[in-house]
Amino acid sequence: MGYSIRMDRVKPSAIRSVQKRIASKQGVISFAAGLPDPDLFPMDDLKKSTMEMIEKKGKQAFQYGLSKGNRELLQVLAERMQRKEGVDAKPENIVVTTGSQQGLAMTAMLFLDEGDIVVAENPSYLGGINACRPYGCSFLGVDTDEDGIVISDLERVLAENPKVKLLYVIPNFQNPTGRAWTLERRKQFMEVINRYDVVVIEDNPYGEIRFKGEHIPCLKSMDTMGKVIYLGSCSKILCPGLRVAWICAAPEHAVMYERLKESLDLQCNEFAQLQVVEYMKNYDVEGHIRKIQAAYKEKCDLMLSLMEENFPASVKFTRPEGGMFIWVELPEGLDADGILDEAVEAGVAYIPGEFFYANDGAKNAMRLNFTTVSEEQIRKGIVLLADVLKKHA
Structure with a gap:
């Protein structure tokens, strides 16, 4: 076979x-x-919060849930996007995923056709690139420097390649370089991509692990045209074994992601979602x-x-x-x-x-x-x- x-x-x-x-x-x-x-x-807080969650919502936790995500978690994540990232997010913007890797895979499935081009930073996270490979696309790299993606190189690549469909970027403490884009570079990036018919994946698993300097607004907070698909995760701020992550996107995109979830895995782990809700609502996550x-x-x-x-x-x-x-x-x-x-x-x-x-x-x-x-x-x-x-x- x-x-x-x-x-x-x-x-x-x-x-x-x-x-x-x-x-x-x-x-x-x-x-x-x-x-x-x-x-x-x-560990101690996770043990306590898990037992409290089972006491309060055990039957719900062990039952099927919504493909889009647990309603309470959608609200918690939307509020977190507003408070931490300055994004005007509502539950209709959020879809819960099984880790950010599923968000990458579903984005590739949603937007890529045979012959499309994916642009990534040079270098970049290999998992983001590999999520796109099955769909018959090719790849182009854009140079980076200490301030982030090089805008002149980005302009050249987009101008010369009309088949670019998707841009994959990690503006905060990138894997593998550890670099973070400056605010000015982020503004310049958004100005450029707004002139092209492209979609941007903003992968942000490390953004909250800033231990020096000042917080810099994410690309999604500057997105006025619904072009940016933001991927957030609990893996680095809580623990990766829960596999709780999320997509924040324009409502019309979120509806399509929900449709994909229905055909892929029906839903994320309801138990883990409610663990995150209980912990974030009642324990000191900050x-x-x-x-x-x-x-x-x-x-x-x-x-x-x-x-x-x-x-x-x-x-x-x-x-x-x-x-x-x-x-x-x-x-x-x-x-x-x-x-x-x-x-x-x-x-x-x-x-x-x-x-x-x-x-x-x-x-x-x-x-x-x-x-x-x-x-x-x-x-x-x-x-x-x-x-x-x-x-x-």
């Missing part, structure tokens, strides 16, 4: 294949993860987020200071103000994937940067994660990695 053409386009995750290489050696200090710190999950911010800042600052002290001067890296990642650029000619096995043998691991590009990417780059390692592991691992880089850089 033959599989569909779409399956020929689905590629295995290069990142997970790297992690298999890492897992083959015991005791490796891994900066390769893309996970939140499980020690920061609010205080919990502040704990995450403080913990990540401490680890990020430590890693950066050790990199400055130990890495060769020819190695450059970002200095994020939030999120979970640091992007490292090696001298031209070096292959981060080529020296990964040597690093693993030395006892430290990372994700090579070339895997974060839709097409061919920079081989002389790597992504480091600081959230799932202890301070002791950071101190030891960065020195080990520096010793490897000194042999090559």
Whole structure:
């Protein structure tokens, strides 16, 4: 029995294949993860809130629910979008998804046809790119710098390619670079996309994990034409195992997402949705987020200071103000994937940067994660990695 053409386009995750290489050696200090710190999950409050939810709404929690999402959760998320992001959101703008990855997959399903073009930042989150691959589209990358997406490059790509249908961007503490777009760059971006018949996916899983600087308005708050599809998530501010995330979009788009949900999985996990409602309504979620911010800042600052002290001067890296990642650029000619096995043998691991590009990417780059390692592991691992880089850089 033959599989569909779409399956020929689905590629295995290069990142997970790297992690298999890492897992083959015991005791490796891994900066390769893309996970939140499980020690920061609010376990006691989650236990209490879950039992309280079962007492109050147990029968509802174990029953089928609405495809669009639990009504209480829709209201909670709409109010959060208003309060935290400055978006004039109502429940009719919100659809609950099983993680942001489902939001990416449904957006690709909703908007892409054979031959369309998807534009992503160079580099970008591979999961966003892979969600689009089954639909026969091609990909173009737009350069980024320390302020965000490069507007002149974006203008050129859109002007030269009328088949661009979808833009995928992560303006806040991007995976993999950790960079956040400036306010001016966001305004310029919206001015450009308003002149073209395109849809923008604003993926914002890290936006609330800002531990330095001032909050910058999201693209959706500047959207006057209904072009921006905002993806939010509880995975980084609560815990990823709940798989509770959401789409915020124009009502006409939200209706279509709801129709897709009906055909895909009927609904998200009602139990998990009500867990989130109970926790967000009756527990200190903002205080919990502040704990995450403080913990990540401490680890990020430590890693950066050790990199400055130990890495060769020819190695450059970002200095994020939030999120979970640091992007490292090696001298031209070096292959981060080529020296990964040597690093693993030395006892430290990372994700090579070339895997974060839709097409061919920079081989002389790597992504480091600081959230799932202890301070002791950071101190030891960065020195080990520096010793490897000194042999090559």
